[in-house]
Amino acid sequence: MRLTQLDVVNQCLASMGETPLNSIDSDHPFVAAALLKMKTTNTQEQAKGWWFNTDYITLTPDPNTKFIYVPADAINVNPDDDGNALVIRGRRLYDRFRSSYEFTAPVSVSLVRELPFDDLPMLANHMIAARTVLDFQNDYDGDAEKYNKLGGAYQQVFTTLRAEHIRQMKSNMLNNPSVMKTLRQIRPMSRYTRY
Known part of the structure; x- marks a missing residue:
């Protein structure tokens, strides 16, 4: 119910x-x-960040200000590229590595949204x-x-x-990429070993 x-x-x-x-x-x-x-x-x-409130989108900078404004219902943003350190400050996206609100290219992110209780x-x-x-x-x-x-x-x-x-x-x-990397390094054991 x-x-x-x-x-x-x-x-x-x-x-x-x-x-x-x-x-x-x-x-x-x-x-x-x-x-x-x-x-x-x-x-x-x-x-x-559940399956029902996470969107995978590309955010585009404003052509005049170069700011990326996040949607009003955004709770959190996670960049697809692990090298970026993007956070939401106010209603804009902020790059902690560059200490800047300005972006020159679109950014692909997973965006966690707040949905209304009834939805x-x-x-x-x-x-x-x-x-x-x-x-x-x-x-x-x-x-x-x-x-x-x-x-x-x-x-x-x-x-x-x-x-x-x-x-x-x-x-x-x-x-998971890290698990796959570890599994690739495992070599099958041989029944016969050299002494």
Whole structure:
């Protein structure tokens, strides 16, 4: 079942022993805190870079300023070329090796984007909800037993989502360039050795 923001707010309220709401009521003392916690959690969890929020794109510098502006929903950027040290500063791309915002050529990157909560895959939707409730409960109640139970629920959905990420990315250790290099250096053993 896909969760809505109201579902997450009601889960946060339930962790405090509060009755559920029929709609998001901004006058309720805990609603604003729950929504802020969900927004923060959404950014933190998506910053890890999952299969559903990572785009492989080429960013082109502005012809006048030579700046590369990143999209507003960008959380992180990873250059395809390992030799570059590119980071996002403000809304522009910055090259730490050259100490410059100016670029003369397009740059290929993997861009981690922040998607709205309602647009997430169902497993990610549930993971962010579980983490939101966990953090909310820790901030407002702090009951160790509740926290441990909520932590277990978060860990379970995180593990499931991580397994799905591995399946979607078709990750294979043997396709890693450093592993392939090491495997090429291994020579088969001979049954007969010289003394």
